[in-house]
Amino acid sequence: MNWVFKLSILKIALLLFLFTGCKQDYSTPPAQIEYYYSLPDSIVETSQILEELIGASDARIRAWASLAQSEKFILQTNFIAALPHIENAEYLFRELDDKLGLSKVMHYKAHAYWSLGANAKNVIAFSEAAIALAPPDKWSMYSGNHTIYLLDRGYYKEVLSLSDTLLPIFRKEESSGQILPSEAYAVRAVAIQGLQGDAQEVDTLINAALGQINFLNPVDRLHVYRLALYLGALSQQQLAVCVDFAQKIKSAALEAKAREQLDQIDLLGETSDQSRRALMSAYKRASRDSELLKEELVSYELERGKRASLREEKAAAFKQTTFLATSLSIIAALLAFVLIYRNQNVASQARINEQDAVLLLESYKNRIRPHFLFNQLNNVNSFLNQEKLEEAQEYVGLLSVHLRLLLESSNEKLSTISQEYDRLKNYVILQQKANNDKVEVRYSTDQESPQVRIPTGILQPLVENSFKYAGNTKFSDVYIHVSAQVIENKVNINIEDSGYGFMERAPGTGQGLRLIEERIAFYKSISPHPELWTLSTDFGKRKSTVNITMPLTYTS
Numbered sequence: 001m002n003w004v005f006k007l008s009i010l011k012i013a014l015l016l017f018l019f020t021g022c023k024q025d026y027s028t029p030p031a032q033i034e035y036y037y038s039l040p041d042s043i044v045e046t047s048q049i050l051e052e053l054i055g056a057s058d059a060r061i062r063a064w065a066s067l068a069q070s071e072k073f074i075l076q077t078n079f080i081a082a083l084p085h086i087e088n089a090e091y092l093f094r095e096l097d098d099k100l101g102l103s104k105v106m107h108y109k110a111h112a113y114w115s116l117g118a119n120a121k122n123v124i125a126f127s128e129a130a131i132a133l134a135p136p137d138k139w140s141m142y143s144g145n146h147t148i149y150l151l152d153r154g155y156y157k158e159v160l161s162l163s164d165t166l167l168p169i170f171r172k173e174e175s176s177g178q179i180l181p182s183e184a185y186a187v188r189a190v191a192i193q194g195l196q197g198d199a200q201e202v203d204t205l206i207n208a209a210l211g212q213i214n215f216l217n218p219v220d221r222l223h224v225y226r227l228a229l230y231l232g233a234l235s236q237q238q239l240a241v242c243v244d245f246a247q248k249i250k251s252a253a254l255e256a257k258a259r260e261q262l263d264q265i266d267l268l269g270e271t272s273d274q275s276r277r278a279l280m281s282a283y284k285r286a287s288r289d290s291e292l293l294k295e296e297l298v299s300y301e302l303e304r305g306k307r308a309s310l311r312e313e314k315a316a317a318f319k320q321t322t323f324l325a326t327s328l329s330i331i332a333a334l335l336a337f338v339l340i341y342r343n344q345n346v347a348s349q350a351r352i353n354e355q356d357a358v359l360l361l362e363s364y365k366n367r368i369r370p371h372f373l374f375n376q377l378n379n380v381n382s383f384l385n386q387e388k389l390e391e392a393q394e395y396v397g398l399l400s401v402h403l404r405l406l407l408e409s410s411n412e413k414l415s416t417i418s419q420e421y422d423r424l425k426n427y428v429i430l431q432q433k434a435n436n437d438k439v440e441v442r443y444s445t446d447q448e449s450p451q452v453r454i455p456t457g458i459l460q461p462l463v464e465n466s467f468k469y470a471g472n473t474k475f476s477d478v479y480i481h482v483s484a485q486v487i488e489n490k491v492n493i494n495i496e497d498s499g500y501g502f503m504e505r506a507p508g509t510g511q512g513l514r515l516i517e518e519r520i521a522f523y524k525s526i527s528p529h530p531e532l533w534t535l536s537t538d539f540g541k542r543k544s545t546v547n548i549t550m551p552l553t554y555t556s
Contacts, residue, residue: 033064063092103133156194185209186227206233240267252285305330379434418450440479449484466497499544
């Protein structure tokens, strides 16, 4: 369905709302929730009231209280904290078949995930669901937010088409004191600018938006400032006010963008050197905050995935195959989430030159992780093809534990050989489960090597490779031997398996070994002792070995 057709449907829906009324029946919030909303913002006890309502025995009260709590966190720009309450409210409203509550949930869900930089297609889907369920008095507001999400995707024509319908409604509501259409003006201005339209109209719209900015709530004010900064529409005085606002709401990204455009630093009472340091500090905090939010979002999604799986298991235990497929989809989506955010982080951290080498290393690591995931999905698929549902379910549980270990260590540049062995042992449990325990795995170290630090995750792809080939032989005496030994000024790591030769190995791409070769080449390029970084292979008739050496100076 193309965007023109979608927008036509939205406009037709609006006309039906205005002239015939909404055909859906909408419940009203419980009296306790109405009372909560009637309280002045200054009353501190509102938080305690919500906590009590969230614990109520009535599911409908719990649902609306969770929704109110999520709204409260969103207005505080604490979007991560809002997500669990959105999740709980959505689950309860779906159980209750409450269309009004569900429309509000999807509206907040789209807003929270968009603010956290989540996948734009998912955000638009949440927003479309909110609009489809919206009562007449909420349609224009939900559609107004929808234009923001479309704008982020660069759908300027679609934004203007929907804006043509919405602006007359907003202006009418503005005249009656119901709303301030600042965001709608700013969004339309950016869309016109994106299509290289009338510059005078752009100026008129953004100035109208800025004229109302002091009367907006913090979230809407943040959005208008971002759009105005994108257009370069703020005066020097307005930029100084924007910096002050950004500091108050602790938005380092907004502060950095405003400081970029601020030339009259005396408006902030800063010296040139102080201003430069403040700008660099804002950039670093923005990068750190962005990465932290992404990690928190990934962690939340992992937990949400587990909760969703448990709910499905309790509700429909007889549908085990469907449950397993859902679990795998969640795991794959979460890994894709991590990779997307890791790649997106390259742009924000590229401003700091000393991070370049780290970013290159991350790209190698991100290419290894999907390679591992695909191998594991093949193992689960094998169980399903054999209709071994209990084994497949157990395997998914083990895989979830291992993925959590990988995520927890993903930010560690170095790990001790002892820590790497521990992660390998967890991985081996997975593979032995998939291969009916026919591969014997042995580990050995000398006295010094357990505490030697090596690049995190460098061994698992090699052991994966060994399992792939050693585990596919027709012989029964199959083994993998991982050994580590300190020799003078380097550590020597050897992975030996009974793979029975290169030409006889099972079909495969060998991608894991190639990625490790690239990673070793990277370390060699930045090391003061490149000659000590080596990787060699020997695929013989009765056994195969991969040998890695690296300097001990790297472990300090």
